[in-house]
Amino acid sequence: MKLYEWDFAPNCRRVRMFLIEKGIEIPKEECITPDIALKDPFLSKYKHAMVPMLELDNGVQLGEALAIWIYLEALHPNPPLLGTTPLEKAVISGWERRAYDEGIIGHAEIFRNSHPQFVDRGLPGHLGPVPQIPALIERGKQRVARFHKKFNEQLASNKFVAGDKFSVADITAVCVVDFGHALEMQIPDDCPHTKRWFDEMLQRESVKKSVPTHMPDGSPIPIAA
Amino acid sequence: MKLYEWDFAPNCRRVRMFLIEKGIEIPKEECITPDIALKDPFLSKYKHAMVPMLELDNGVQLGEALAIWIYLEALHPNPPLLGTTPLEKAVISGWERRAYDEGIIGHAEIFRNSHPQFVDRGLPGHLGPVPQIPALIERGKQRVARFHKKFNEQLASNKFVAGDKFSVADITAVCVVDFGHALEMQIPDDCPHTKRWFDEMLQRESVKKSVPTHMPDGSPIPIAA
Numbered sequence: 001m002k003l004y005e006w007d008f009a010p011n012c013r014r015v016r017m018f019l020i021e022k023g024i025e026i027p028k029e030e031c032i033t034p035d036i037a038l039k040d041p042f043l044s045k046y047k048h049a050m051v052p053m054l055e056l057d058n059g060v061q062l063g064e065a066l067a068i069w070i071y072l073e074a075l076h077p078n079p080p081l082l083g084t085t086p087l088e089k090a091v092i093s094g095w096e097r098r099a100y101d102e103g104i105i106g107h108a109e110i111f112r113n114s115h116p117q118f119v120d121r122g123l124p125g126h127l128g129p130v131p132q133i134p135a136l137i138e139r140g141k142q143r144v145a146r147f148h149k150k151f152n153e154q155l156a157s158n159k160f161v162a163g164d165k166f167s168v169a170d171i172t173a174v175c176v177v178d179f180g181h182a183l184e185m186q187i188p189d190d191c192p193h194t195k196r197w198f199d200e201m202l203q204r205e206s207v208k209k210s211v212p213t214h215m216p217d218g219s220p221i222p223i224a225a
Numbered sequence: 226m227k228l229y230e231w232d233f234a235p236n237c238r239r240v241r242m243f244l245i246e247k248g249i250e251i252p253k254e255e256c257i258t259p260d261i262a263l264k265d266p267f268l269s270k271y272k273h274a275m276v277p278m279l280e281l282d283n284g285v286q287l288g289e290a291l292a293i294w295i296y297l298e299a300l301h302p303n304p305p306l307l308g309t310t311p312l313e314k315a316v317i318s319g320w321e322r323r324a325y326d327e328g329i330i331g332h333a334e335i336f337r338n339s340h341p342q343f344v345d346r347g348l349p350g351h352l353g354p355v356p357q358i359p360a361l362i363e364r365g366k367q368r369v370a371r372f373h374k375k376f377n378e379q380l381a382s383n384k385f386v387a388g389d390k391f392s393v394a395d396i397t398a399v400c401v402v403d404f405g406h407a408l409e410m411q412i413p414d415d416c417p418h419t420k421r422w423f424d425e426m427l428q429r430e431s432v433k434k435s436v437p438t439h440m441p442d443g444s445p446i447p448i449a450a
Binding site for chain 2 (some may be wrong): 009046047060064065066067068070071073074075085086087089090091093097098122123126128130131133135136139142145146149153172
């Protein structure tokens with residue numbers, strides 16, 4: 001197997017953290033040029049033009065972080081990160097989705113619609129021009145604010161995002177908070193429970209070893225970890 | 226159990242179709258006012274303020290269509306709609322996600338940023354004002370065009386979206402195409418494979434019986450089914 005990725009991308013970090021938590025080693029290939037274009041041979045062989053992508057030894061290509069998680073969880077069930085009982089699985093899925101839709105998408109809206117290297121690249125996976133929409137910066141901030149309000153409330157009475165066990169919901173939420181750091185946005189002062197949880201997350205090997213090393217322009221990332 | 230929903234919402238139809246395919250009967254409650262606000266007691270008891278939501282008999286609330294699917298698939302494994310082998314599960318998840326991100330979100334961007342009843346309601350689940358962003362109409366059309374190009378290619382060599390079995394990837398893709406019909410957008414003429422697949426989908430009980438009955442303003446829905 002081989003994992004195609006872009007170090008900075010939160011969706012790729014979702015997979016890197018998962019691999020470290022599972023103790024799975026898979027060769028990785030960074031497939032982004034310095035000016036942040038997907039490069040060949042990746043681009044010509046993977047029509048969805050997005051990272052991460054897991055290529056199996058028989059050539060099958062699996063895209064989308066969730067799909068890659070599902071595949072690897074089935075092959076390596078322990079420790080379970082997608083839940084074991086029906087209820088656990090559903091609760092984890094719901095919170096992982098909220099972290100994604102409100103946190104990852106919120107920060108991505110801010111980032112892609114403001115960063116000078118993303119002019120005409122407002123969405124991933126589109127090979128034609130997708131103009132930036134400056135109004136999405138403000139909407140992205142609204143999404144991020146909702147993420148923080150909701151997750152701080154949830155973490156007030158739960159050790160981890162989806163309850164008493166570490167799961168993919170924590171993985172995506174860590175990627176949300178550190179994506180914020182890269183945009184120089186901090187956990188709000190009125191979210192002490194998220195701060196407590198994030199401090200605990202920073203102790204995990206999977207968080208420390210998955211930190212992106214550079215911004216799209218090559219400069220260091222202002223990440224807290 | 227009880228399913229809280231809004232008849233018109235594609236995310237609710239994703240759950241309705243799943244229930245019919247499984248042969249599961251669950252009481253449903255429409256919880257939208259004629260001017261499309263979530264109504265009490267739903268709104269006051271479910272803080273995420275989104276539909277669908279499945280309430281279990283012990284009061285546990287499961288939000289997000291995918292989470293509801295995961296829960297019900299574990300309780301009612303047959304027929305499997307999320308896949309059985311690791312590879313099937315991953316392939317279905319990837320295609321379901323593409324249908325959602327490119328099709329559902331694309332149409333939702335067009336709909337929510339143009340419909341007069343959605344002024345200041347640009348996103349679901351936000352109780353404060355989220356202004357419409359007219360530029361998202363064009364971006365939504367770009368997403369929808371990508372959905373059609375990609376899915377027509379996939380359906381050229383696959384009976385169903387994710388291969389040779391009906392799955393949740395078909396469910397979400399049906400909701401995409403009929404969401405388009407409600408916006409008076411048709412399957413493009415250069416997508417014959419999607420038309421072949423959709424004609425087959427229209428024969429399924431789950432598609433026929435889950436069709437929304439009215440537009441947000443109460444008018445009939447121009448759905449092909």
